[in-house]
Amino acid sequence: xxxxxxxxxxxxxxxxxxxxxxxxxxxxxxxxxxxxxxxxxxxxxxxxxxxxxxxxxxxxxxxxxxxxxxxxxxxxxxxxxxxxxxxxxxxxxxxxxxxxxxxxxxxxxxxxxxxxxxxxxxxxxxxxxxxxxxxxxxxxxxxxxxxxxxxxxxxxxxxxxxxxxxxxxxxxxxxxxxxxxxxxxxxxxxxxxxxxxxxxxxxxxxxxxxxxxxxxxxxxxxxxxxxxxxxxxxxxxxxxxxxxxxxxxxxxxxxxxxxxxxxxxxxxxxxxxxxxxxxxxxxxxxxxxxxxxxxxxxxxxxxxxxxxxxxxxxxxxxxxxxxxxxxxxxxxxxxxxxxxxxxxxxxxxxxxxxxxxxxxxxxxxxxxxxxxxxxxxxxxxxxxxxxxxxxxxxxxxxxxxxxxxxxxxxxxxxx
Ligand code: ATP
Numbered sequence: 001x002x003x004x005x006x007x008x009x010x011x012x013x014x015x016x017x018x019x020x021x022x023x024x025x026x027x028x029x030x031x032x033x034x035x036x037x038x039x040x041x042x043x044x045x046x047x048x049x050x051x052x053x054x055x056x057x058x059x060x061x062x063x064x065x066x067x068x069x070x071x072x073x074x075x076x077x078x079x080x081x082x083x084x085x086x087x088x089x090x091x092x093x094x095x096x097x098x099x100x101x102x103x104x105x106x107x108x109x110x111x112x113x114x115x116x117x118x119x120x121x122x123x124x125x126x127x128x129x130x131x132x133x134x135x136x137x138x139x140x141x142x143x144x145x146x147x148x149x150x151x152x153x154x155x156x157x158x159x160x161x162x163x164x165x166x167x168x169x170x171x172x173x174x175x176x177x178x179x180x181x182x183x184x185x186x187x188x189x190x191x192x193x194x195x196x197x198x199x200x201x202x203x204x205x206x207x208x209x210x211x212x213x214x215x216x217x218x219x220x221x222x223x224x225x226x227x228x229x230x231x232x233x234x235x236x237x238x239x240x241x242x243x244x245x246x247x248x249x250x251x252x253x254x255x256x257x258x259x260x261x262x263x264x265x266x267x268x269x270x271x272x273x274x275x276x277x278x279x280x281x282x283x284x285x286x287x288x289x290x291x292x293x294x295x296x297x298x299x300x301x302x303x304x305x306x307x308x309x310x311x312x313x314x315x316x317x318x319x320x321x322x323x324x325x326x327x328x329x330x331x332x333x334x335x336x337x338x339x340x341x342x343x344x345x346x347x348x349x350x351x352x353x354x355x356x357x358x359x360x361x362x363x364x365x366x367x368x369x370x371x372x373x374x375x376x377x378x379x380x381x382x383x384x385x386x387x388x389x390x391x392x393x394x395x396x397x398x399x400x401x402x403x404x405x406x407x408x409x410x411x412x413x414x415x
Contacts, residue, residue, distance in 0.1 A: 043135030122231030
């Protein structure tokens with residue numbers, strides 16, 4: 001790999017049930033098209049002959065069930081073909097889920113389709129498997145709900161959030177999930193250990209809202225859910241997985257790439273006969289990402305929110321008065337001094353406490369989430385409308401504009 005240059009195009013012939021694994025070069029995009037045969041990228045079929053452009057650093061695979069010829073134009077970090085993939089086992093899972101959706105649709109009593117939760121360590125391919133299951137389902141006309149609980153590398157919106165959205169069409173291989181009206185809850189950190197209670201509270205809120213939506217919508221109820229989770233599977237991370245399985249009433253647990261996690265979950269879920277726990281092989285194509293790379297892709301995701309994936313959005317800038325904005329922080333905040341507490345009590349902050357944040361220079365370069373809450377005490381239970389980025393703080397004025405990238409963000413702004 002890596003031999004290509006921008007001026008050379010080359011063709012790759014793929015045998016049936018094999019894939020072309022590609023990491024796009026660090027500085028230039030890659031163009032690729034399907035010349036003949038049929039092929040898909042993570043569950044979404046490629047249109048014949050049409051050039052697609054993949055941005056630098058992009059990591060993906062073009063898989064074919066029956067054979068295909070692919071043409072590439074541009075340079076890659078690596079590209080190679082692999083004929084050993086777990087795709088047959090993945091599509092078999094899809095077939096079983098599809099059967100359950102049909103059953104749900106046909107029977108008015110048990111009209112709930114499969115609620116699938118995908119778990120496994122970091123870099124086991126959870127997001128990718130979730131995506132395939134969703135795209136294959138959408139291709140067959142279902143409208144499954146995608147729930148993303150991964151606050152570190154979420155694929156629905158900016159990092160630091162949990163979110164859900166219906167998937168009505170196979171997911172675009174380059175653009176990702178098209179967002180009509182995602183349901184987003186703002187957590188504000190990229191690790192759940194920062195505030196475990198808040199994370200659980202938000203998961204519960206999201207589950208309750210979806211439950212309510214399902215009640216009135218037979219189609220999405222029968223289509224079910226695919227829930228993507230974090231790669232943190234030890235200790236509190238494991239507790240949070242159990243919490244998610246329970247809270248969403250998941251009935252299919254797919255464990256990727258870890259025997260130990262599989263046997264732990266199988267044992268603990270034995271008491272629930274309607275929950276199936278399945279072990280699936282991790283794909284050899286999944287690329288491990290360093291913490292530096294994760295950090296970068298988080299910044300990139302925030303940038304993408306404001307500018308669009310192809311730099312086609314221009315953020316709207318605005319100036320507002322201190323009096324017109326209310327900024328709050330959830331959890332943390334100043335604790336009661338020890339002297340104000342009964343003897344022996346520890347000054348623990350209430351993790352769900354909503355505290356006002358003063359306007360000062362600390363707010364500069366912070367990303368704030370805009371809450372639908374009407375009152376501060378509704379903030380934890382409210383979803384958000386979007387984000388703003390603070391570019392300037394004046395003595396009397398606040399200037400909000402989407403401009404740069406950052407990593408620390410923790411505030412909720414309420415209107
Ligand atoms: P985490 O939870 O740690 O964020 P994950 O388990 O969800 O990660 P993915 O995001 O699915 O893992 O995969 C990691 C990276 O590997 C992604 O960039 C994805 O596009 C890439 N990848 C997955 N499968 C393949 C494959 N078969 N060939 C090439 N690249 C792949």
